[in-house]
Amino acid sequence: MKTRLRIRRQDGPGQASRWEVREIHHEEGHTVLSALMERNSEVPPVALEASCLEEACGSCAMLINGRARLACGTLLEGLADKDGLVTVEPLSKFPVVRDLVVDRGRVRADLLHMDATLGETRIGDPSRVQDLAACVACGACLEACPNYGASEARGVPFIGAVVLHESRLANLLGVDKVDRAVRLEALMGNGGIADCGNVQNCVNACPKDIPLAESIAELGRDTTVHAIKRWLFR
Ligand code: SF4
Numbered sequence: 329m330k331t332r333l334r335i336r337r338q339d340g341p342g343q344a345s346r347w348e349v350r351e352i353h354h355e356e357g358h359t360v361l362s363a364l365m366e367r368n369s370e371v372p373p374v375a376l377e378a379s380c381l382e383e384a385c386g387s388c389a390m391l392i393n394g395r396a397r398l399a400c401g402t403l404l405e406g407l408a409d410k411d412g413l414v415t416v417e418p419l420s421k422f423p424v425v426r427d428l429v430v431d432r433g434r435v436r437a438d439l440l441h442m443d444a445t446l447g448e449t450r451i452g453d454p455s456r457v458q459d460l461a462a463c464v465a466c467g468a469c470l471e472a473c474p475n476y477g478a479s480e481a482r483g484v485p486f487i488g489a490v491v492l493h494e495s496r497l498a499n500l501l502g503v504d505k506v507d508r509a510v511r512l513e514a515l516m517g518n519g520g521i522a523d524c525g526n527v528q529n530c531v532n533a534c535p536k537d538i539p540l541a542e543s544i545a546e547l548g549r550d551t552t553v554h555a556i557k558r559w560l561f562r
């Protein structure tokens with residue numbers, strides 16, 4: 329089979345981007361990532377991130393035909409438009425480092441700010457949180473969110489669904505009450521849960537089917553109860 333990949337390329341941060349079309353021959357079952365990596369044996373290679381190749385690390389997230397997807401889990405078949413093109417671009421909500429590589433450092437910074445970096449605490453999770461702990465930090469939920477990035481114009485960046493979800497998980501994992509209270513206070517602050525417009529694009533965008541709407545609703549209840557208690561016991 330033959331498909332043409334239309335790739336948005338950029339040589340470095342802040343530089344102008346350009347389109348490049350490459351024709352690829354592929355077999356049934358080939359993914360967008362395998363096509364990109366095959367062509368990468370050619371010069372000049374397309375810069376991209378990939379590690380696990382099995383939808384477990386989130387690093388290969390990119391826009392495929394305008395939608396954020398994991399390239400290692402996206403089959404080429406059926407993707408081409410009427411002109412035989414499959415369009416591949418870097419995620420648009422993060423600064424481009426080069427070609428398809430973006431800097432998602434802001435997500436890490438927001439997780440640290442919310443004290444919601446779970447790390448190895450995922451190991452041995454109680455069963456009730458195991459299905460919630462599948463986030464691969466790909467950023468697809470942020471790409472789909474109309475409020476993520478938009479609020480930066482006000483100087484108060486919205487933390488987005490992934491950080492809200494990981495905050496819920498941190499609360500569930502039973503960290504002590506003081507840490508939970510500090511986290512809830514931070515979630516009630518600028519750029520926190522009040523900036524969620526409840527559009528729920530994130531739910532459909534997530535490749536791991538994480539119940540983001542449920543996480544955001546639960547945090548909404550928790551922050552409301554926390555605010556009432558704070559008022560009663562002030
Ligand atoms: S919640 Fe889903 S879409 Fe968002 S970063 Fe995690 S895995 Fe990706």
Ligand code: FES
Binds near residue numbers: 378385
């Ligand atoms: S390479 Fe790890 S999710 Fe695609």
